Amino acid sequence: MKFKYLLIALCFLDQYCNAQQKDILLDNYYNNEVNLQTGKPYHYLWEDENPSGFSEFGKLFRKEGYTLSLLKSKPTNQNLRDAKVYIIVDPDTENEVKRPNFMDEKTASVIASWVKKGGRLLILANDANNCDLDSLNLLAGKFDLKFNKNTLYTESPKPGEYRNFESCSFVNLPNHDLFKQVDKIFIKGLSSISCKNNSKPILTDKNHTIIAEVTYGKGKVIAVGDPWLYNEYINHYSLPIDFNNLQAAKNLVKILTQ
Numbered sequence: 001m002k003f004k005y006l007l008i009a010l011c012f013l014d015q016y017c018n019a020q021q022k023d024i025l026l027d028n029y030y031n032n033e034v035n036l037q038t039g040k041p042y043h044y045l046w047e048d049e050n051p052s053g054f055s056e057f058g059k060l061f062r063k064e065g066y067t068l069s070l071l072k073s074k075p076t077n078q079n080l081r082d083a084k085v086y087i088i089v090d091p092d093t094e095n096e097v098k099r100p101n102f103m104d105e106k107t108a109s110v111i112a113s114w115v116k117k118g119g120r121l122l123i124l125a126n127d128a129n130n131c132d133l134d135s136l137n138l139l140a141g142k143f144d145l146k147f148n149k150n151t152l153y154t155e156s157p158k159p160g161e162y163r164n165f166e167s168c169s170f171v172n173l174p175n176h177d178l179f180k181q182v183d184k185i186f187i188k189g190l191s192s193i194s195c196k197n198n199s200k201p202i203l204t205d206k207n208h209t210i211i212a213e214v215t216y217g218k219g220k221v222i223a224v225g226d227p228w229l230y231n232e233y234i235n236h237y238s239l240p241i242d243f244n245n246l247q248a249a250k251n252l253v254k255i256l257t258q
Helices: 002-020 055-063 105-116 133-143 245-257
Strands: 023-027 067-071 083-089 120-124 145-147 193-195 200-205 208-216 219-224
Touching: 023 055, 055 067, 055 245, 083 105, 083 245, 105 120, 105 133, 105 208, 105 219, 120 133, 120 245, 133 145, 133 208, 133 219, 145 219, 193 200, 193 208, 219 245
Parallel strands: 023 067, 023 083, 083 120, 120 219
Antiparallel strands: 145 193, 200 208, 208 219
16 A cells, blocks of 8 residues: 555656656757857857847746757766757757767667656758758657758749748648747748657648657657757747747647646
């Protein structure tokens, strides 16, 4: 009987600990580019307020009461322990940095174990020319996902206009929590995703999966073939007013933290 009560207590303790986790952890180990002009880290970082940054995305988490952190070292059981969400975005290639850090099988297993216990993982890849997909797929494969080595939905030029946002717009959006109150999104230059077994598409177009999800143990994984929600395209810094990327970002924050 005492053992039964102990198990119940441990169960409630586990649920309590998960509820108390407030850290949104953004990778800065696999994505570790430095601006050659300023000598400072940039590209998809919380403090980067330039078009390439994640400062606006970070504000959405802060608004919900979460704290933002950067992980500058290889993921371990210890440094993932207090994270509610872990985000990996656009891992470096040898063309981008001198000594990129590549995902390995052991670390992929550590991350998968963390997800299985209740962690929320967001993987934001990129097209094949701008992202280390080979190593990233060591991690994605743990969840029956694979980023394909292609480059889809490049922005098509439009005569007489600086940008052609419509060439990378998506309006046939599924009935999914990610797209509540969302009629139109912009996403470009991405790698498609292959799903099998427990993984399933969220957004598809022309037989290509663009966004996918997996429930893994007590946790969840969402994968996108592009960094997608950086400052330039999360709101209307560049996007015309009829695009709803910001609402999609708000929905994503809720999905990852609920």
